[in-house]
Amino acid sequence: MTDVEHMKWWGWGVEGVGFHHEDKPGFAPFVLQAVGLDLATAQKAEQPSFEELDLADPVAPAELVAALAAIVGEDFVRTDAMERVVHTYGKSLRDLVRIRTGDIARAVDVVVYPADEDDVQRIVDAVVAADAVLIPFGGGSNIAGSLEPQAGEQRPVVSVDMGRMSAVIDIDADSGLARIQAGALGPHLEAQLAAQGWTIGHFPDSFTHSTIGGWAATRSSGMQSDKYGDIAQIVRGLRVVRPSHPDRDGVLVIPAIPSASTGPSVREMIVGSEGRLGVITEVTAQVHRVAEVREIQAYFFPNWAAGLKAMQAISVSDATPIITRVSDARETGFSLATSKERHGMDAILAEKVLPGIMRSKGWTLEDICLSFIGFEGSAEHVKRQKKLVGAIVKQHGGMGVGTGPGVLYDQKKFDTPYLRDFLLDRGAAGDVSETAAPWSKLAGVYDAVIAAAEGAYAEIGTKGWIMCHLSHSYHSGACLYFTFAFVFGDDPLGEYDVVKSAIQQAFVDNGATISHHHGVGVEHSPWIEQDISPEGVAVVRGLFGAVDPGDHFNPGKVV
Ligand code: FAD
Structure with a gap:
C-alpha cells in the first residue's frame, strides 16, 4: 500500500459520492428541455467492470523494475492492473468514455512513488538509462489529454506519482512565500497553510483532486484568480529534476524572486510544460494571510451584453474583487434549475418577489444573467469594494440580491464535476x-x-x-x-x-x-x-x- 489517494478509475472523485437531482425539482425538466434526455425513463448504465478491461501486459523489463525498486523500495513500484489504469488517463470526457468502454490503447507499464527529490533524480536517471518514457503524475485530473502514453509507444512507460511528496516545507512569513512539495493535493496544502494562518488562494474547480505540481505544469487558474493571480503568477520559484550530467546533478533551480531580468524566463518555460521538461519536485508559491472577511455577492443583469460590459468596467475600475463572474442567460437558467427546493419565505422571494421586481424593470426573464462577485479583506475594505462594484452594477442596469446565492455557489462548486x-x-x-x-x-x-x-x-x-x-x-x-x-x-x-x-x-x-x-x-x-x-x-x-x-x-x- 502506498497510502496515496486516487480518484475512482472510471470517473471523477471518490467512490460513493455522486451527483443527485432528487432534491432539485427543476433539474429533470431542464435536462429534458435542453437535450431531450428524460431522466424519468433513462436507463442508468451499470458501473463499468474492472475485470472486463482488456489490458495488454506491461512492457516492464525486470532490470528497470529492479532498478526502481532499489531506489524507492518494492512497495512503491507497482505493475498491477489497477495502478496502471488509474495512471493512464486524466479525466477528460474522451478519457472517461474510453475508460468506460475499455478502450486503453496504451497503458503505462510501471508506477513509481518517490519519497523525495533524491528518489526523483535517481528515477529520472534510471528511466533515461533504460531508454524508457517518464510521465509525471499529480492528481490525474487534467482534461487535455496530458497524461496518456503515445499510442504505439514501444518503450517502457513509467508513471512517476508525486503523491508521497505533499508537505509544505517552510513558509517565509516576511515575504509571503511557501515552499511546497509538488505532489501536495489542494486540500492537503491548504490545510497545512491554514494551520499557520495562510492561504495560497488558488481554487480550481478540481481543487480537491489536483496537485500544485500539476497546476504549475498545466498553467492552471483558480476561481479567485482576479485577486491571487493564475498559477503562473503564484509560482515564484521551482525545483525541477532533469537527467543528471557527468559533472552535476540534474536539478534545475529557479529562485523565488519577485521579478527578474534574466533573459527569457525559465520559470515561465516550466509553467505549462506538462511534464516535457522534467519533474517538478518543489514549488515556491506566494501565499497570503487568510482574509478577515470573505463574501460572495450575487447580482442580476437584464442581459448578457450588460453583464459583459459591467465585468469590463469593474476590471478597469478601482475595485479589486477576488472573483468576477457572470453567466449567460442559458447558464443562469441552468443554475436556477439546479437549485435545491426552496421553502417558506425563501421560495416566495425567489419565485414571486424577485421575478416581479425584474418584470417591473422591463426585463425579459429569459434573458437575465446571474453574476457572482467575491470580496475579501478587512471589513472596511470589503464594504468599500462592495460600494464601488454596486455602483458599476447599477450603471449597467443590474441589481444586487445579497449573499444567499453566493453561499450556495461556494458550497456546491466542488460537487459540480x-x-x-x-x-x-x-x-x-x-x-x-x-x-x-x-x-x-x-x-x-x-x-x-x-x-x-x-x-x-x-x-x-x-x-x-x-x-x-x-x-x-x-x-x-x-x-x-x-x-x-x-x-x-x-x-x-x-x-x-x-x-x-x-x-x-x-x-x-x-x-x-x-x-x-x-x-x-x-x-x-x-x-x-x-x-x-x-x-x-x-x-x-x-x-x-x-x-x-x-x-x-x-x-x-x-x-
Ligand atoms: P495531472 O492531471 O496529474 O497532470 C497534468 C499534467 O501535468 C501532465 O502532463 C503531467 O505529466 C504534468 N505534471 C503533473 N505533475 C507534475 C510534476 N510534478 N512535474 C512535472 N509535470 C507534472 N483546471 C484549472 O486550471 N482550473 C479549474 O477550475 C479546473 N477545473 C476542473 C474541473 C474538473 C471537473 C476537471 C476534471 C478538471 C479541471 N481542471 C481545472 C483541469 C485540471 O484539474 C488541471 O489541469 C490541474 O492543474 C491538473 O493537475 P493534476 O495534479 O491533476 O495533474
Whole structure:
C-alpha cells in the first residue's frame, strides 16, 4: 500500500459520492428541455467492470523494475492492473468514455512513488538509462489529454506519482512565500497553510483532486484568480529534476524572486510544460494571510451584453474583487434549475418577489444573467469594494440580491464535476471548453462559439446544449467558459469530436486562445499552431528537442 489517494478509475472523485437531482425539482425538466434526455425513463448504465478491461501486459523489463525498486523500495513500484489504469488517463470526457468502454490503447507499464527529490533524480536517471518514457503524475485530473502514453509507444512507460511528496516545507512569513512539495493535493496544502494562518488562494474547480505540481505544469487558474493571480503568477520559484550530467546533478533551480531580468524566463518555460521538461519536485508559491472577511455577492443583469460590459468596467475600475463572474442567460437558467427546493419565505422571494421586481424593470426573464462577485479583506475594505462594484452594477442596469446565492455557489462548486459522470451513466455527454480573449473580441467570440456548437449539433443530428460564463477578468480581457451537453448517438467519440472541434476552431478563428487554463496535452494540440503561430511552435519544439533529445519526458504533449 502506498497510502496515496486516487480518484475512482472510471470517473471523477471518490467512490460513493455522486451527483443527485432528487432534491432539485427543476433539474429533470431542464435536462429534458435542453437535450431531450428524460431522466424519468433513462436507463442508468451499470458501473463499468474492472475485470472486463482488456489490458495488454506491461512492457516492464525486470532490470528497470529492479532498478526502481532499489531506489524507492518494492512497495512503491507497482505493475498491477489497477495502478496502471488509474495512471493512464486524466479525466477528460474522451478519457472517461474510453475508460468506460475499455478502450486503453496504451497503458503505462510501471508506477513509481518517490519519497523525495533524491528518489526523483535517481528515477529520472534510471528511466533515461533504460531508454524508457517518464510521465509525471499529480492528481490525474487534467482534461487535455496530458497524461496518456503515445499510442504505439514501444518503450517502457513509467508513471512517476508525486503523491508521497505533499508537505509544505517552510513558509517565509516576511515575504509571503511557501515552499511546497509538488505532489501536495489542494486540500492537503491548504490545510497545512491554514494551520499557520495562510492561504495560497488558488481554487480550481478540481481543487480537491489536483496537485500544485500539476497546476504549475498545466498553467492552471483558480476561481479567485482576479485577486491571487493564475498559477503562473503564484509560482515564484521551482525545483525541477532533469537527467543528471557527468559533472552535476540534474536539478534545475529557479529562485523565488519577485521579478527578474534574466533573459527569457525559465520559470515561465516550466509553467505549462506538462511534464516535457522534467519533474517538478518543489514549488515556491506566494501565499497570503487568510482574509478577515470573505463574501460572495450575487447580482442580476437584464442581459448578457450588460453583464459583459459591467465585468469590463469593474476590471478597469478601482475595485479589486477576488472573483468576477457572470453567466449567460442559458447558464443562469441552468443554475436556477439546479437549485435545491426552496421553502417558506425563501421560495416566495425567489419565485414571486424577485421575478416581479425584474418584470417591473422591463426585463425579459429569459434573458437575465446571474453574476457572482467575491470580496475579501478587512471589513472596511470589503464594504468599500462592495460600494464601488454596486455602483458599476447599477450603471449597467443590474441589481444586487445579497449573499444567499453566493453561499450556495461556494458550497456546491466542488460537487459540480460529478455531474459529468451522472450524464455519462445515462448516455449523454457533458463537457467544457474554455478560452480567453481581449474585451473587444469577447462578445464576438461568444456569438461565434454558440453558432459553431449549434452547427455541430445540426451536423450530427442531435438536440444539444451550450451555455457560458465569463470568469477570470484581466485588464485587457477575460476568460469565457463554455459547458456543452448532448445525448450520444451510435458514435459517442466521433460526435464529441464534431462538437468539441467546432468550438475550438471558433476560438482561434475569432481571436481567442485554445485554452485559458486547461492546457494543451493532445486534446488541444491540433490547434496550437493556429494559436501561437507556426514559428511559435518551432520555438517550443526546438526547446523540447534540445533539452530532451531522447524524447523521454511525456513525449507528444503540447506540440
Ligand atoms: P495531472 O492531471 O496529474 O497532470 C497534468 C499534467 O501535468 C501532465 O502532463 C503531467 O505529466 C504534468 N505534471 C503533473 N505533475 C507534475 C510534476 N510534478 N512535474 C512535472 N509535470 C507534472 N483546471 C484549472 O486550471 N482550473 C479549474 O477550475 C479546473 N477545473 C476542473 C474541473 C474538473 C471537473 C476537471 C476534471 C478538471 C479541471 N481542471 C481545472 C483541469 C485540471 O484539474 C488541471 O489541469 C490541474 O492543474 C491538473 O493537475 P493534476 O495534479 O491533476 O495533474
